[in-house]
Amino acid sequence: MDKFSYLLPANAAGFKDRYVTKVTECISHYSTGIRGEIGLIGLPFSKSSISHSQAGEAPNTIRDCLSNITTYSGEWKMDFKDKMIVDFGNVAIHPINTEESLSRIYTSIKEIIDSKSCERYIMLGGDHGVSFPSIRAFQEKFGTIGVLQWDAHHDVRNLKDGGRTNGTPFRSLLEGRFVNGEHLVQIGIRDFSNSQEYHGYTKEKGITVYNMADVEQEGIVPLVKQEVERLSKEVDFIYLSVDMDVVDQAFAPGCPAIGPGGVTSRELLGSVAEAAKHKKVKALDIVEIDPSRDFRDMTSRLAAHVMLRFMYIK
Amino acid sequence: MDKFSYLLPANAAGFKDRYVTKVTECISHYSTGIRGEIGLIGLPFSKSSISHSQAGEAPNTIRDCLSNITTYSGEWKMDFKDKMIVDFGNVAIHPINTEESLSRIYTSIKEIIDSKSCERYIMLGGDHGVSFPSIRAFQEKFGTIGVLQWDAHHDVRNLKDGGRTNGTPFRSLLEGRFVNGEHLVQIGIRDFSNSQEYHGYTKEKGITVYNMADVEQEGIVPLVKQEVERLSKEVDFIYLSVDMDVVDQAFAPGCPAIGPGGVTSRELLGSVAEAAKHKKVKALDIVEIDPSRDFRDMTSRLAAHVMLRFMYIK
Amino acid sequence: MDKFSYLLPANAAGFKDRYVTKVTECISHYSTGIRGEIGLIGLPFSKSSISHSQAGEAPNTIRDCLSNITTYSGEWKMDFKDKMIVDFGNVAIHPINTEESLSRIYTSIKEIIDSKSCERYIMLGGDHGVSFPSIRAFQEKFGTIGVLQWDAHHDVRNLKDGGRTNGTPFRSLLEGRFVNGEHLVQIGIRDFSNSQEYHGYTKEKGITVYNMADVEQEGIVPLVKQEVERLSKEVDFIYLSVDMDVVDQAFAPGCPAIGPGGVTSRELLGSVAEAAKHKKVKALDIVEIDPSRDFRDMTSRLAAHVMLRFMYIK
Amino acid sequence: MDKFSYLLPANAAGFKDRYVTKVTECISHYSTGIRGEIGLIGLPFSKSSISHSQAGEAPNTIRDCLSNITTYSGEWKMDFKDKMIVDFGNVAIHPINTEESLSRIYTSIKEIIDSKSCERYIMLGGDHGVSFPSIRAFQEKFGTIGVLQWDAHHDVRNLKDGGRTNGTPFRSLLEGRFVNGEHLVQIGIRDFSNSQEYHGYTKEKGITVYNMADVEQEGIVPLVKQEVERLSKEVDFIYLSVDMDVVDQAFAPGCPAIGPGGVTSRELLGSVAEAAKHKKVKALDIVEIDPSRDFRDMTSRLAAHVMLRFMYIK
Amino acid sequence: MDKFSYLLPANAAGFKDRYVTKVTECISHYSTGIRGEIGLIGLPFSKSSISHSQAGEAPNTIRDCLSNITTYSGEWKMDFKDKMIVDFGNVAIHPINTEESLSRIYTSIKEIIDSKSCERYIMLGGDHGVSFPSIRAFQEKFGTIGVLQWDAHHDVRNLKDGGRTNGTPFRSLLEGRFVNGEHLVQIGIRDFSNSQEYHGYTKEKGITVYNMADVEQEGIVPLVKQEVERLSKEVDFIYLSVDMDVVDQAFAPGCPAIGPGGVTSRELLGSVAEAAKHKKVKALDIVEIDPSRDFRDMTSRLAAHVMLRFMYIK
Amino acid sequence: MDKFSYLLPANAAGFKDRYVTKVTECISHYSTGIRGEIGLIGLPFSKSSISHSQAGEAPNTIRDCLSNITTYSGEWKMDFKDKMIVDFGNVAIHPINTEESLSRIYTSIKEIIDSKSCERYIMLGGDHGVSFPSIRAFQEKFGTIGVLQWDAHHDVRNLKDGGRTNGTPFRSLLEGRFVNGEHLVQIGIRDFSNSQEYHGYTKEKGITVYNMADVEQEGIVPLVKQEVERLSKEVDFIYLSVDMDVVDQAFAPGCPAIGPGGVTSRELLGSVAEAAKHKKVKALDIVEIDPSRDFRDMTSRLAAHVMLRFMYIK
């Protein structure tokens, strides 16, 4: 708007300090031929949630939080302002047909991978139902896949009682043979939040489960480090799936299924950063944030920092 | 994003009905050579408020409300989807220097008028302090100006006790001879919300004042009709300034200075629509909404409907 | 709990005045052979909503409001404590399959009618999507049906763009020939909330539409009276469908699609009471309340009073 | 604080316009020998409430609202800044012993009347339980007393089921012969909020009852005018008791027992102003506001305006 | 409801996974002859609170939280779905007479113990005032009693200044010789939350006090273990009294007297689980949660997990 | 109010326990000749904030929190009720002129120091902009000054882009040579919250910076102890500046710039207590709390406890 002295686009930040770069400034919308290090995709889908959820609003809320976060790490003395992030926008969700929506997510992620424009990908959910089509798409494109799942819950419910809800993504992935049980690691599983049957199912399928007692005793960072190393020898590609309800309700008050006794913010950030260091780790999803129930976007802001620990590696 | 089957830009509405046009779809960002019927300018300025106010957030909140409002009037059986609205964005406000900010508003509005791209203008405040530079700019461009002010308050405070706050815009306009007292009409002035001195000042300057008792007895629509007719004979240009606190707290709970005994939503919408019919009415500002204190954006949504009654005339 | 001196069931009201009867005390859960004047059915379904909605929580919230409302009308000097209300509970909604859920609603209402236990029925939604299976079931059981719809919206969207959402129930009813356009009356339709195409559709189908200007000019009570009389000559059965967003946002702040310029609480209560007087009026649904967004259950409490005006007739 | 250039007491308003007087500036704390027109007493008592209530916080919240209200009426062109208000503070309530608290209220009001420092009195509750000791004290000091009660409820519950709760003050006054049934007028009684037994009791005792249908048909102002005139011939002293739940929930969202279909703000303010004109009207209580459940102190602000209509008479 | 295909009772959970058992499913309402391991009693009493409190609503809120918690511990690999919980309901509280209410609590607990239907008991408060009649009843039935009190406060205020408030239960128990000072252990006492006099009183009476500095240095679990062992040699029966304000405000934001510097959720859960292991530990009360001031029932949910750690022992 | 048996001043606490002293009871308003140990000054200034902030309301909110905090430390077995606190009130802030406001703060603090009435001073902000005039005033009165700054941010932004905002106080102090870079210590600086340029600036100026990784590794208490010792040898006077956003968002949810990964409440309280032990530490400011965005005044309450750790030293 060159002919106007002071006009800014609506929604632009009102104040700009010339010496500060915000993460938002490093994001470009996708256009043909663009190349970036990180691809960002919003999956505003929450109609598969068993309980009411507006998790579908989270992709935009998390993006908004990036406008208050800078690109500089004082601890590492590194500025990441040159890392380009390509935003592919949000997958258009069908208002009522969940199978159609899951299919659109699957197709979109495959098309995005096919664009070969980025090296790593971040999927912003949505409820945990999005991980089934997302992980499936990556598996089909990249080969054997290992998955680290931060979660209070196993998410291996039977499909008969309610169809493909947000309680079933890993069941669907295992049954469809997109992921092998030995290549799935669940971290932060909480007592009195799951059932004996489903715990039994994880054992039967060879899933590696670390509950909160394990996390407290062994430390979440060493535990993640060891599993990433193990997986890296067995798979072609590692995918991180972060269900924010792994975090204690005091630190992540905006998840649909909040509860006490979970991991702290620091434990989540430290462990994701540890995993992100490995070259085979190439995709991340963040799910189960309902901004309408959060307090001052605390949970979305924490999610934005999870993104940073994945994107900005030492 | 042609190569992707289902991707929408972040923040785009997820669902589109092919037979429904939302007001937002009729808005174009300014670009050189563009022509439209309505020019829209955001004035995100609220640091001149005597009490704490985040009215500076209202321009974007009101814009957001337009995405849920359609262009069709069933009462008039008219669709306004062909009326183009040009959005000039927001004036960049200085973080702490209010005189500088007032000056930027003044300059920006002059530059926008100079672009000759629109026929009518809507300024979205901000606090009422924005009306001083805005009305001054219009006066200097268009000649003698008449002003209809919907407000619970006279806004003619002395300038010594606090400088050019949001309690002073009409004092500044009168003292600067940008508006003549005979050409200022105040509607909806409320008891126990003003002082004897300032009421005296309005009398002395020849301002026409209608308090709530007048509104109840005469009806707000006939009263506005009569004043627009009178003004139209005396001035070159009529400017509407709507301080949303003219409305009762039950209908506009998000104003900084809410109170009981004000006009209803219908009275506000009806009277603005009546004024907007006259050809000399060419500018509107809407001020004093603090979205951070509103309930479900009720007050911003009402403001969006005020915009419509000004834009879409029978 | 005869052996305990002071124990009450959990969730029972702590205080009971022997001379006051609350509506809740007149409600019995369905059991075989029971007879009552009013049948109450909850339809906790809101996954067909275009925008996020927790309207599925409303049936229980409205029921809770009945525990603070008494059975006595001082205006009529009548006590209705002997009118028995049979609560059939809530239809079990499928977590993700909306067609399945609509089918369960349809089947349940037919089964309830078949039980022949009640004279009139109240369906508590849920979003407006529930009216399609509900009205269809009544039509199939009782013959030609007339519908009075209180609503800001026509709800005749096309079915292609999103399937059978809460914007489509009357389209589905008309296309399926369950309701004849001449037998559908829409009251309180609001400007800038609908589209020209759909307004055209209502004309084409012969639907009678009263917009807010009509309501203001003719008065909602006479208008309803006249239409009930007309319909009663043409149909076997009259069904009232109350979308609470017909009410102004100041009086019903908990609807998903709130807006200014709607009817007042008194206009809603008075007009439902007027309609309920007619013997052919035998069913009522109340929809589009999202308790999670309401203020102190205002909208559910108003809905509970709508129930009363339907149940308790002079 | 003469030696400091800019210091103000903590809690003082930060900004003062030399030409504006706020009601707060006209309030003096009681000291021996002081004389004023209005005496103000806080009764922060709500442990007699049947349902949970923090109405005990209202006296201070209402006082706070006076700091944003001026002394000038533009409608009457009168400034009331010379009317002195004497604030006697709040009665110390016993933490758990309600009979002791009622007794302290009774004693305090008698002592205040004995101080002969004021002409009229305003009691700020608290729940409606405060009216029993308050009215009793006035009766014992001033002779035969007439009471106008704005209320959705009769408040004549039996004393056996829960003792002297906020549902019983007028029962206690009648049984104790402090008020004669013929001298009690109830205005705004609402349907489905009372019981047949208690309605019968009001008839038996000769209480005059105007329900909402009466208010709608006759108009609240003429109705109040007529009753004040009648009472003035029969009693020595008239006491106004305003239970804020007489107001519709949209206008007074902070009462414990909110509901739809009540009077509007304007109806309340107009009718209190009408009553206050009469010389025999010398006391006012305002009760049943729970600030913890209000929205932006709307209900307390309305109560402050009720005070003004009582204090500032033409 | 056998004749209906899809109907569920109102308030029933909408979705049931056949392989998951919720704690709620293990609860039966008391009926004659019933036997269970845990007896549950609600004490919805908060009128003894010095400050305003709606703690009386907590018993039902905590019960509601149990519907989202399962019976399975993955850490112990144990499912507790066969432990039967008998719900005796809530004690009917008198609306205004606190001594009467305390007496009803005392009588009810004695009657429940006399029913000999359960092995352990959980009392859900209510404010801390409920512990006086509750502990007294257990002492009179079971002999010498030891009490572990988790609390930020000593709760030994004098009885003259306000009677038997929620600040006095342990004073009442000591003065009445129901508990011996040597058998009372206070854990988590916080600085700047008590007074020198009352600290002196605890010393004088021989109460064992662990403040937050002790908790930080020695660890809450070893400290509880050691005291349970000591007490078990000296008493017949151990009672746990958990005032939730022992927890830091970040983890338990819904207590009336929140503050910083308290124990974490994990410290509370771990220490209650440690105590619950001992066979002499047979009763638990949980008090001082005001659901109306909580955020998303965080504090009630934490309380529900405290219940689990007491009920479900390895 | 000797002639009245039960009256308390409005706003007085309703209940007083004779054996408990609240901090509020130890506060006297300034009057000539008064002497105290602690001087308290409110700086209700937040118009220099880059983002919207009502931090100007914090001084009064923090004071209110002191009414629920006692003077007794059980850990130290010390009662501080004899430490007199002198409250100088709040500096009158100009409604719109920030330079004028900064100048008034500067002048007021100098005048207060000149009154020689206190030994230590607590300044309650307001935004961090207040520290520039405050520290400057102390420096000019007391000589070489050392500053410990708890903060997530460096606050050394350039002055050209927005003037003297709350992002610049330490830049202003360094450029004005009021503080020497070697005498400024920043604790708790957070990653992705600052920029490379400004980090470089701190290095260049010789500022000592401890980021969160340092805090985690070395422990905040030893680190503060070591820096206070170092500074005490180089300066005449040590000033503590506590920006509450150094605390994690879970523990201090009311700061304008909240974020995850900060210090805990205990880390803040422990480290301030450690610093306060040194005799040269004589001033404290607490800034960046916006009470309008807090949850139940958690952040102000934590700030009140920071005051206590500074005032009440072993």
Ligand SMILES: [Ca+2]
């Ligand atoms: Ca999950």
Ligand SMILES: [Ca+2]
């Ligand atoms: Ca989960």
Ligand SMILES: [Ca+2]
């Ligand atoms: Ca104004």
Ligand SMILES: [Ca+2]
């Ligand atoms: Ca105004």
Ligand SMILES: [Ca+2]
């Ligand atoms: Ca509808």
Ligand SMILES: [Ca+2]
């Ligand atoms: Ca509608």
Ligand SMILES: [Ca+2]
């Ligand atoms: Ca009453």
Ligand SMILES: [Ca+2]
């Ligand atoms: Ca009432």
Ligand SMILES: [Ca+2]
């Ligand atoms: Ca306690």
Ligand SMILES: [Ca+2]
């Ligand atoms: Ca306590």
Ligand SMILES: [Ca+2]
């Ligand atoms: Ca800072």
Ligand SMILES: [Ca+2]
């Ligand atoms: Ca900071």
